[in-house]
Amino acid sequence: MDFTHHAKVAIIGAGSAGVSIAARLIRSAPHLKDQIVIIDPSSKHYYQPLWTLVGGGAAKLEDSVREQADFIPDGVNWIQDAVTEIRPDDNRLLTRSSGAIAYDYLVVAAGLQIYWDKVPGLKESIGKNGVCSNYSPEYVQSTWDNIRNFKGGTAIFTQPSTQVKCGGAPQKIMYLADDYFRKSGVRAKSRVVFASGLPNIFAVKRYADTLDQVVERKKIDTKFRVELIGIDGEGRKATFQNLDTKETLSLHYDMIHVTPPMGPFPFIASSPLADKDGWVDVDKHTLQHNKYPNVFGAGDCSNLPTSKTGAAIRKQAPTVAANLLSLMNGKEPKAHYDGYTSCPLVTGYNKLVLAEFDYDKNPAESFPIDQSQERVSMYLMKRNLLPIMYWNGMLRGLM
Amino acid sequence: MADLTTDAQIKAILESPEHKESLLYLINKLPELTDALQMLEDKTAFVRHVLSDKSSLSALADEAEDKWNSLQLSGEHASAILALTHKLPLLVESLEKAEEAASFVKQVVTDKQSLAYLAGSLKELPLVQEGTDILAETNLRYRNEQPYSKISIMRIFKLLKNPALVSGFRYFETLLEVVHKHAKNNKGA
Numbered sequence: 001m002d003f004t005h006h007a008k009v010a011i012i013g014a015g016s017a018g019v020s021i022a023a024r025l026i027r028s029a030p031h032l033k034d035q036i037v038i039i040d041p042s043s044k045h046y047y048q049p050l051w052t053l054v055g056g057g058a059a060k061l062e063d064s065v066r067e068q069a070d071f072i073p074d075g076v077n078w079i080q081d082a083v084t085e086i087r088p089d090d091n092r093l094l095t096r097s098s099g100a101i102a103y104d105y106l107v108v109a110a111g112l113q114i115y116w117d118k119v120p121g122l123k124e125s126i127g128k129n130g131v132c133s134n135y136s137p138e139y140v141q142s143t144w145d146n147i148r149n150f151k152g153g154t155a156i157f158t159q160p161s162t163q164v165k166c167g168g169a170p171q172k173i174m175y176l177a178d179d180y181f182r183k184s185g186v187r188a189k190s191r192v193v194f195a196s197g198l199p200n201i202f203a204v205k206r207y208a209d210t211l212d213q214v215v216e217r218k219k220i221d222t223k224f225r226v227e228l229i230g231i232d233g234e235g236r237k238a239t240f241q242n243l244d245t246k247e248t249l250s251l252h253y254d255m256i257h258v259t260p261p262m263g264p265f266p267f268i269a270s271s272p273l274a275d276k277d278g279w280v281d282v283d284k285h286t287l288q289h290n291k292y293p294n295v296f297g298a299g300d301c302s303n304l305p306t307s308k309t310g311a312a313i314r315k316q317a318p319t320v321a322a323n324l325l326s327l328m329n330g331k332e333p334k335a336h337y338d339g340y341t342s343c344p345l346v347t348g349y350n351k352l353v354l355a356e357f358d359y360d361k362n363p364a365e366s367f368p369i370d371q372s373q374e375r376v377s378m379y380l381m382k383r384n385l386l387p388i389m390y391w392n393g394m395l396r397g398l399m
Numbered sequence: 400m401a402d403l404t405t406d407a408q409i410k411a412i413l414e415s416p417e418h419k420e421s422l423l424y425l426i427n428k429l430p431e432l433t434d435a436l437q438m439l440e441d442k443t444a445f446v447r448h449v450l451s452d453k454s455s456l457s458a459l460a461d462e463a464e465d466k467w468n469s470l471q472l473s474g475e476h477a478s479a480i481l482a483l484t485h486k487l488p489l490l491v492e493s494l495e496k497a498e499e500a501a502s503f504v505k506q507v508v509t510d511k512q513s514l515a516y517l518a519g520s521l522k523e524l525p526l527v528q529e530g531t532d533i534l535a536e537t538n539l540r541y542r543n544e545q546p547y548s549k550i551s552i553m554r555i556f557k558l559l560k561n562p563a564l565v566s567g568f569r570y571f572e573t574l575l576e577v578v579h580k581h582a583k584n585n586k587g588a
Contacts, residue, residue, distance in 0.1 A: 063516055350525060376525070384520035388513045392506035398499045 004099035005079070007037040009324070010106050012083050012093070014040035014068055016394065017109035017299030017313045017320075023073040023397030024321035029328075033075035037103075039095060041082040043068050046137060047390050049310055052169055052346055053383060055134040055143030055257075056176030063387065065137065071395045083110070086271040088292045105294045105324055108273060108280045110265055112165065112300040112308070118261040125233030130255040134173055135165075146255040147177045152189035153254030155181070156238055158228045160261045161197025165300055167307045168202065168343035168355065170194075170259040171211070177257070178218045179348040192220045193251065195240055197227045203307075206363055206372050207345065207355040214347045214374070228258065268301055279303035284359065286333045287320050293327070296320045304339070306359055311342030314394055321397075340364050344382040352379035 009025065009032065011018045022038050045068045053059035072078040079101070085094040086108070093101040114135055116123045125131040132142040155177060159170035174194055181187040194201075194215070201215060201222070202208040215222055223240070226249065230239040238256055240249045263269075269278030273289060280297035281290045284304055289295035298316040300308040316337055323333030339359025346352050351374040356364045365371045371378065393399035412418055425432075449455065483490075507513055521527060558564060 063512075066512070380524070384517065384524075387516060388507060389503075391513055392510055393503045396502065396506055398503045398506070 005037060005101040007077075007101060007103050008032060008035035008105065009037075010093060010101050010103035011036065011038040012040075012086075012106070012108050013110040013299070013301070014038050014042070014045070014072065014078065015109065015111045015299065016310050016390075017111075017317060018107070019045070019071050019073070019395050020313065020317035020397055021107055021109060021298060021320050021324075022076045023395065024317055025324065026073045026075045027397050028321060029325055030075070034077060036076045037079055037101060038072060038076055039079045039081055039083055039093070039098075039101065040068065041080060041096075043080065045071050045395075047387055048165065049344070049382075049390075050387060051134045051137075051140045052172045052176070054140050055132075055147075055173050056346075056349070057144045057148060057180070058176070058349060058383065061137060061141060066391065071391075073397070084267055086267065086273055088272055088289075088295055091294070105328070106292075106296070107320060107324070108268065108295065108297045108301055109299045110268060110301045112163075112262050113265045115261045115263055119228055119231060119258070121231035121233060122228075122258060122260065125231050126258070129233035130236060130253060131231060131233055131258060132255065133258045133260060134169065135260055143173060143257055146257075147180050148184070150177075150181060150184075150186060150190070150255055152186040154191045154193060154252060156193045156195055156251060156253045156256040157259075158238075158256065159194075159196040159198060159259050161225075161227055161243060162261045162263060163308060164259055164262050166309050166343060167198075168345045170196070170257075171201065172346040173257055174220065175214065175218065175347045175351075176349065178220065192218070193223065194220055195223045195226050195228065195238075195251075197225065197243060199224055202345075202355070204355060204357050204361045204363070206357075207343075207353055210353050210372050210374065211345065211347075231256070231258070264301060273297070275303045277303065284339065285336050286323050287316060287337055288323060288327075288333055296324055304337075306339040307341040307343060309341050309343060310390070310394075311356070312340060314399070315340045317394075317397070338364075344378065344386070346379065346382070347374050350376050350379050352376075352382055354378040354381075 011022055014022075018038055018040065022036055025032055025036060045066050047064045047066075050059050050064040051061075054061050054064060069078070079095065079098050081095040081098040083093050084096050086106075087093070088106070091103055091106070093103065093106070095101065116126065122131070126133055127139050127142045130146060132146045133139045134143050155174075157170060157174035157177070159167075164170070171194060174192065178187065178192055181190055181192070200208055201211045225243045226240040227243055228238060229241045229248070231237075232239075236253055238251050238253055240251065241247070242249070264274065264278035264280075268274055268280060273280050273292065273295060275281035280302045282288060282297040282302050282304065283290055287296050287298055287302070287304075289297060297303075298320045299313045302316075304312075304316070306312055319335040319337040322335035326333050326335070340356070341358075342354065342356040344352055344354050353374055354365070354367070354371045356366060356371065358364045363371075369375070369377075389399060413422070522531070
C-alpha cells in the first residue's frame with residue numbers, strides 16, 4: 001500500500017485522552033504545528049459522564065455532545081477515519097479508507113469497545129421491553145423513559161465482571177432511580193436489585209463503607225459475583241450466572257438497566273502492542289509502551305491498573321505529553337502517573353460521594369472536607385461545573 | 400653567513416614534490432592572502448585610533464554612566480536580581496498556571512454553549528429553585544385573590560403575628576440600633 005501520510009506524532013482516538021494530549025503537545029511545542037495527526041472516525045464528541053444524569057432525567061443529552069471539529073487543536077491535523085491495523089515494527093498504521101500513516105511517535109488513546117452482543121438477547125431488546133442502558137447516546141434516553149414510567153415491580157441494575165468505563169456508574173443510575181421511585185410514590189411496591197459481577201459495592205473501603213450504608217438505607221437487594229448471561233425481552237426475564245458456583249438464576253424484571261460487557265478494540269487486541277488481555281501494554285508510571293519506546297498509551301485502551309475514568313485521563317494526559325516531548329529531545333521520560341482516578345458517586349438527586357484514589361487504593365482527595373460523605377456541594381460540582389471544566393479546560397490542555 | 404649544512408637541508412626540502420606543490424598553492428593564493436592581511440591591518444588600525452580618541456570614548460562612557468545612574472540601582476537591586484534568578488523556576492511554574500487559568504476563563508466566556516449551560520444550572524440550584532417556586536406560587540395566589548377585598552384591622556393584626564413578619568421587624572429593629580450606634584461613634588471621633 002502507498003503511504004499517503006507521514007506524521008511526527010500520530011494519535012489514535014480523538015476522545016478525552018487523544019484531544020487532551022494533542023492540545024498539550026501543541027501548547028508546549030508549537031514547532032510541532034502540522035506534524036501531529038489525530039485519527040478518529042466520529043464527527044461528534046461526547047461528554048459521557050453526563051449520561052448518568054441524562055438517564056436519571058437530571059440533564060439533557062444535547063448538553064453532552066459537541067462537534068468534534070471544534071475541539072481538534074489548531075495546528076493538529078484530523079484524519080476522520082478508523083484505524084484498522086497497527087504495525088509498530090514498521091512505525092505504520094493502516095486506516096479503513098485513508099491509506100497508511102507512517103509515524104515517528106505514536107499515542108494510542110482509542111478508548112474501549114462495548115460488546116452488546118456478548119449477552120444473548122441484549123442487542124435485540126435494548127431500548128424496548130423495559131431494557132435500557134446509559135452506555136450509548138442512542139439508548140440513554142430510554143433509561144429515563146423507563147424510570148419515569150415505572151409503576152412498581154422489580155427494577156434490576158447490572159454490572160458486568162469485565163472492566164467498564166467508570167466502575168461506579170452502574171450503581172449511580174440505580175440510586176437516582178430509587179430516589180425517583182420514592183418521589184413518584186412507587187418505591188413501596190418495588191424491589192430494586194443490584195446484580196454485579198464484582199465481589200463488593202466498591203473497591204476502596206473508605207467509600208465502600210458509605211455506599212454500604214446507602215444501599216442499606218435504600219433497602220436495595222444486592223447480589224455480588226453474578227454475571228448477566230441472557231435477556232428474554234418479551235418474557236421480561238434476565239438470566240444470571242454465579243461466577244463462583246456457576247449456578248444460573250432467572251429473575252423477572254419490570255425494568256432492567258444493563259451495563260454491557262466492555263473490552264479492547266480488536267485492532268488493538270490483535271496488534272503487537274497488546275498485553276495478554278488485549279489492552280495496550282504500557283509502563284504504569286511513564287505510560288510508555290513496554291516494548292516499543294516510541295509508543296505511548298493512555299485512557300481506557302491502556303492496561304493501567306486503575307479505574308477507567310475521565311478524571312484518570314486528566315492526570316494521564318500531561319504525563320504522556322511531557323514524556324513524549326522528553327523522548328523527542330533525547331531525554332529520559334521523567335513525568336510520573338500515580339494511578340489517580342476519581343469517581344463522582346451520585347447517591348441521589350443532589351447527593352454525591354466524590355471518590356478519589358490512586359493505584360494503591362489510597363484516597364487522594366482534592367478538597368479539605370470528608371469526601372467519603374454524601375454532599376450536595378459535590379453533586380452541584382459534578383452537575384454544573386465539571387462539564388464546563390471538561391469542554392474548556394481539559395480538552396484545551398489547560399487542566 | 401648561513402650554515403652550509405642548513406642551506407643544503409632547505410634546498411633538499413624545497414626540492415621535495417610535496418613542498419613544491421605547497422609553494423605553488425601559496426603563490427596562487429598570494430593575492431587573496433594579501434587582501435586578508437590588509438583588511439586585518441585596517442581593522443587593527445581602526446581599533447588603535449578609537450582607543451586613542453579620548454573624547455569619543457569619554458562621551459560614550461558618560462552616556463553609559465548617565466543611563467546607569469538614571470536606573471538608581473543599588474546593592475539591594477543586585478541582591479534582588481540574584482534572589483529573583485533563584486526563584487525563576489518556581490515563578491515560571493506559577494506564571495504557567497496563571498496563564499492556563501486565564502486561558503480557561505477566556506475559553507469559558509467565549510463558549511456560548513457553556514455559558515448557556517451555566518445559566519441553566521443556576522436556575523436549577525436548590526436555593527434558587529425554592530425562591531423561584533415561592534415567587535411563582537405567590538404571584539399565582541395574588542392574581543387569584545379578589546382585587547378589592549377589604550383589609551380589616553383584624554387582618555392586619557393577624558398579619559403582624561406572622562413569624563416571617565415578626566422576624567423581619569426584629570431584624571429591621573436590630574439594623575436601626577446598629578446604624579444608630581455607628582452614627583454616634585462617628586460623631587465622637
